[in-house]
Amino acid sequence: xxxxxFLQVLASGLLMGLLYALIAVGLSLxxxxxxxxxxxxxxxxxxxxxxxxxLWLATSLDPVVLMPAVTALMFVLGxxxxxxxxxxxxxxxxxxxxxxxxxxxxxxVLIQGLAQFFFSPxxxxxxxxxxxxxxxxxxxxxxxxxxVFGGLISLLAFAxxxxxxxxxxxxxxxxxxxxxxxAVALVGIDRxxxxxxxxxxxxxxxxxxxxxxxxxxxxxxxxxxxxxLIAYVVVALGGFGSxxxxxxxxxxxxxxEALAATVLPPAMKSIAVYLLYLGVxxxxxxxxxxxx
Amino acid sequence: xxxxxxxxxxxxxxxxxxxxxxxxITDVYMLNVLVLTLMYAALSQSWNILGGYxxxxxxxxxxxxxxxxxxxxxxxxxxxxxxxLGALAGGVISMxxxxxxxxxxxxxxxxxxxxATIVIAxxxxxxxxxxxAVGGALGIQWPIGPDSWVTLQFARDKAPYVYLALGLxxxxxxxxxxxxxxxxxxxxxxxxxxxxAAESLGVEVFRSKMAAAALSAFFTALGGGFYxxxxxxxxxxxxxxxxxxxxxxxxxxxxxIGTLWGPLVGAAVLIPLTEITRSYMGGSGxxxxxxxxxxxxxxxxxxxxxxxxxxxxxxAKPDARP
Numbered sequence: 001x002x003x004x005x006f007l008q009v010l011a012s013g014l015l016m017g018l019l020y021a022l023i024a025v026g027l028s029l030x031x032x033x034x035x036x037x038x039x040x041x042x043x044x045x046x047x048x049x050x051x052x053x054x055l056w057l058a059t060s061l062d063p064v065v066l067m068p069a070v071t072a073l074m075f076v077l078g079x080x081x082x083x084x085x086x087x088x089x090x091x092x093x094x095x096x097x098x099x100x101x102x103x104x105x106x107x108x109v110l111i112q113g114l115a116q117f118f119f120s121p122x123x124x125x126x127x128x129x130x131x132x133x134x135x136x137x138x139x140x141x142x143x144x145x146x147x148v149f150g151g152l153i154s155l156l157a158f159a160x161x162x163x164x165x166x167x168x169x170x171x172x173x174x175x176x177x178x179x180x181x182x183a184v185a186l187v188g189i190d191r192x193x194x195x196x197x198x199x200x201x202x203x204x205x206x207x208x209x210x211x212x213x214x215x216x217x218x219x220x221x222x223x224x225x226x227x228x229l230i231a232y233v234v235v236a237l238g239g240f241g242s243x244x245x246x247x248x249x250x251x252x253x254x255x256x257e258a259l260a261a262t263v264l265p266p267a268m269k270s271i272a273v274y275l276l277y278l279g280v281x282x283x284x285x286x287x288x289x290x291x292x
Numbered sequence: 293x294x295x296x297x298x299x300x301x302x303x304x305x306x307x308x309x310x311x312x313x314x315x316x317i318t319d320v321y322m323l324n325v326l327v328l329t330l331m332y333a334a335l336s337q338s339w340n341i342l343g344g345y346x347x348x349x350x351x352x353x354x355x356x357x358x359x360x361x362x363x364x365x366x367x368x369x370x371x372x373x374x375x376x377l378g379a380l381a382g383g384v385i386s387m388x389x390x391x392x393x394x395x396x397x398x399x400x401x402x403x404x405x406x407x408a409t410i411v412i413a414x415x416x417x418x419x420x421x422x423x424x425a426v427g428g429a430l431g432i433q434w435p436i437g438p439d440s441w442v443t444l445q446f447a448r449d450k451a452p453y454v455y456l457a458l459g460l461x462x463x464x465x466x467x468x469x470x471x472x473x474x475x476x477x478x479x480x481x482x483x484x485x486x487x488x489a490a491e492s493l494g495v496e497v498f499r500s501k502m503a504a505a506a507l508s509a510f511f512t513a514l515g516g517g518f519y520x521x522x523x524x525x526x527x528x529x530x531x532x533x534x535x536x537x538x539x540x541x542x543x544x545x546x547x548x549i550g551t552l553w554g555p556l557v558g559a560a561v562l563i564p565l566t567e568i569t570r571s572y573m574g575g576s577g578x579x580x581x582x583x584x585x586x587x588x589x590x591x592x593x594x595x596x597x598x599x600x601x602x603x604x605x606x607x608a609k610p611d612a613r614p
Contacts, residue, residue: 037403085590092597097349097402098545102593105538110586116579221579229414229534236407271418274411281404282396 001262008141009258015147017254018154021247022209023227024234025161026202032241033178033198036086036100040108041231042224043115044081044203048074048210049219050115053124056214062130064149067211071204078203079196081107086199087192108224115221124219132215150212157208158247164201165243174198178241230270233277239290249288252276296473299552303465306556310458314451321571323450327522329563330457331515336543336555337464338511343541344550345468345477346504347484348398352409353540355416356386356509358532360516362420365432365526368443375444379517383510390509391502398501410534417532431527434520444521453522460518461556464511468552471507480504484550512540546592548599557600561592 001009027041051070052063059066089103090096126132134145165171176184177194185191217223234253238245253273260272280288293301310330317323335357342348363382367373397408421429439446446452471477479500482490491497520526544550547558566585573580596602 031403085594088594092594094598095545095549096597098541098549099593099597101349102542102545103590106586106588106590106593108586109582110590113579113582113584113586116577116582121577121579225534229410232407233411236404240403265422268418268422271415274415277411278396278408281400281408285400285404287404 004140009262010255011141011143012147013255013258014251015143015151015254016258017251018151019147019209019212019250020227020230020234020254021250022150022154022157022212023206024231024238024246024250025158025243026205027231028235028238028241028243028246029161029205030198030202031235032243033174034086034090034181034195036090037104037232038086038202039101039104039228040081040111041206042226042228043108043111044074044077044206044224045210045213045227046115046219046221046224047077047111048207049214049217049223050119050124051207052211052214053126053219054119056126056129063126063211063215064130067153067208070211071207074207074210075200075204079200081203082196082199083192087195112221119221121221125217126214126219129215144216146212146216149215150209153208153212157205158244161205161243170197230273233273237277237280237287239287242287242289245287245289296469299469303462303469307458307462311455314454320450323454325564325567327450327453327457328567329559330454330461331518331522332539332543332563333556333559334457334461334464335512335515335540336547336559337461337468338508338515339540340544340550340555341468341471341511342501342504342508344544344554345471345484346480346501347550348501348504349406349541350409350505350508351406351534351537351541352411352413353508353512354532354534354536355413356390356512357516357519357536357540358416358420358528359386359389360513361520361526361531362426362432362516363513364517365434365520366426368521369432369434374442375517375521376442379514379521382513382517386509386513387506390505394502394505398498398505410537413532413534413537417528420532421528427527429528431525431530434524436524444518445524456518456521460511460514465552465556467507467511472552476500476503481550542589546589546596546600548601551599551601554599554601561600562588 023041023045026044027038030036030038048070051073052066055061055066055069056063085103085107086100089100092099131145131149136143136145136148165174173184173189173194176187177189177191181191184194213227230253234249235246237253238247238249253276256272256276257269260269264272284290310326313326314323317326335353339350339353342350360379360382363385364375364378367378367381368375393412397405397412400408420426426432434445437443437445439448441452444452444456471480479490479495482493482495483497483500487497516531519531523530543558543562544555545558546562547556548554565588569581569584573584592600
């Protein structure tokens with residue numbers, strides 16, 4: 001492989017990795033906050049893609065312009081999912097883990113059904129947008145503009161998340177609730193409110209990724225599954241609950257996948273990512289940056 | 293009569309009732325639903341050994357199901373070996389596979405373990421997909437032959453499949469029944485409830501998990517072999533996807549995880565509802581069947597976290613976990 005080709009693969013991998021990290025960070029945030037693995041995460045991504053598509057169809061505004069609206073919508077959806085489903089799953093006295101898995105899995109199937117009901121199982125796409133189909137040429141390395149935009153959004157989101165967690169009262173409440181759910185009630189923090197905001201935030205983050213994906217990817221009711229699987233691997237690889245572990249792991253997964261695609265048939269490239277996950281957790285059972 | 297004897301009597305009653313059903317129901321569609329219900333009950337019973345009793349939540353059992361289905365199909369379609377032996381071979385291969393995979397995987401805990409099982413099953417799916425010797429993406433079509441108990445092909449009468457699925461369910465039930473009261477059963481529950489405490493009391497935690505995985509994989513593969521014979525055509529997507537792994541866990545969870553009757557009760561509620569909504573509403577592709585199916589899973593798991601069975605155990609202690 002020439003240096004040029006290597007840089008091309010590396011750049012594509014890093015851009016896709018930033019997007020994977022953005023998809024995964026919401027999952028990681030929610031897990032860190034309340035030990036819930038959300039099996040409907042891929043479906044939230046899919047909803048954000050359809051929301052972008054639907055709003056684009058209705059208003060013919062560019063997806064970039066629609067981003068704030070879709071993100072806000074996803075925030076509300078996340079909070080609703082908490083109040084409508086997850087809150088009850090957490091009340092279970094026995095086999096809490098399984099109840100969470102299957103309550104959120106049921107939600108995922110329900111959302112898929114709704115998407116099929118309203119949009120049909122057909123593949124949709126946004127054929128024309130400001131960024132779609134355009135590439136950036138940096139010294140012979142071609143970078144598709146939608147992915148560059150996605151990478152920037154991802155970096156901004158992580159920076160914002162860092163400020164939020166580190167500098168605001170809400171961030172402190174998140175951290176405190178994560179440490180000790182019982183004790184926060186004593187200092188007047190409403191646990192339900194923090195959880196709902198955490199879910200809103202987590203789902204809004206995957207919503208950002210959904211808008212970016214809608215620009216350059218096909219939209220259909222089952223689009224979430226493969227991305228969700230990568231997100232689980234990213235979150236576990238980085239270490240459950242570690243927000244910045246998700247960023248690092250996302251980048252690693254993106255690059256490994258891009259490198260694997262140069263030697264393996266396209267359908268097999270995920271195998272490299274899966275083997276990487278197994279290799280890491282067999283040596284470090286709590287992922288790269290996990291606290292166990 | 294002791295509680296355990298009562299269970300056996302209950303099983304006899306259920307078996308007699310289910311054995312009579314194919315004489316009463318002649319509708320092929322309803323018989324199909326019955327076969328699938330019993331098959332998923334057996335598969336969920338197998339999953340329950342590892343997931344329910346030993347507490348190791350595997351979401352990758354589609355791997356063992358696929359190995360069973362593929363071993364049976366390859367042996368029959370390529371070499372003409374009876375599915376009885378093919379399924380047994382698949383079971384043994386799966387068992388060895390489970391032991392080999394369990395060795396590194398059982399060091400992992402909680403979600404790290406579950407995700408490892410998902411990922412391993414996905415690797416299996418991708419490998420089979422690209423493995424031309426077993427048909428690759430096209431899969432394997434069983435040669436058409438006359439109805440026979442040797443080849444397990446019954447084109448006209450579906451009743452034999454009901455008996456086969458029922459037989460598989462009874463075997464997995466009896467194994468579970470026997471284990472519940474054996475040393476392994478007590479070890480598994482100890483491993484599930486508190487592995488550290490179990491270890492300090494002399495329970496061999498690692499060996500317990502390995503034994504549960506081997507047994508669970510063996511019977512899951514038998515189920516795969518049965519399914520291949522039943523549908524006579526398999527491809528990677530129809531036996532090895534993540535959806536199957538969830539479908540094996542789901543009846544046990546909905547019925548009552550780690551209980552003797554949970555998988556059957558869960559399957560009896562879930563499978564007919566799924567199949568009937570799918571055939572009455574799924575055809576149009578408008579997603580109504582998915583909406584009902586999803587809502588159902590959500591509602592049952594939220595309303596009855598201990599499973600449907602807990603409705604009948606007013607005084608039973610729920611299995612307490614910290």
